[in-house]
Amino acid sequence: MSRSAALTFKNQTCSPALMLSLFRMTSEILVETRNPKAVANEDSSSLKDGRSMSDNDFKEVLAKLQLGIDQMMQQQSLHNEAQMKEQAKQTAIVARQHKHQVLGWALSQLKDLHSPHEFQCRFLDKKTKDVSSFPSSMIVRNILLSFMQDKGVVIDDRILKTSGKDEFSDSNKKVFCDKISGEINGLIGLKPVVRVLRNEMTIFCPDFS
Structure with a gap:
């Protein structure tokens, strides 16, 4: 290993505190290695003036320094991972609270079953x-209540009353489905998710995060 060999940081970004720790550790290792007392039992030919290091000394310094860096970076990585998990947990809590507030407000707007925006459906x-x-408010209410319980609602085999008598075509x-989705979007400000499960259209709550 040449004296110009680079130390591996594993593409990690060091915080100021970690950089200070690395600097102190490096200084301690260099002082220990360059101290003539630390190498008193070694061949005096390995030192020129009591301060210069031989290639073996330099390799040892690099090995110790690399080991220390690896350990510090691992600790930093674990710390960052724990912080990210905690942040994700808090974000999920806030999103859930926001979701329930929005759905609660939307349900409060459906008190009047005979509002001007009401329309009839067939099942x-x-x-x-x-x-x-x-x-329509009946199914919208059922959908919103299911959203609060993190459940989906099957909306297959339903049509608008104006579609024609018993014309339950796709x-x-x-x-x-588009009409009901639009009603819910207007109430909560987000378009619900519609998926086909077991050959039935099912509506799910959108992501509030």
């Missing part, structure tokens, strides 16, 4: 084949 029961009607179902 097909797959088992009985019966078709029933219900106001296109009419999508029109209903």
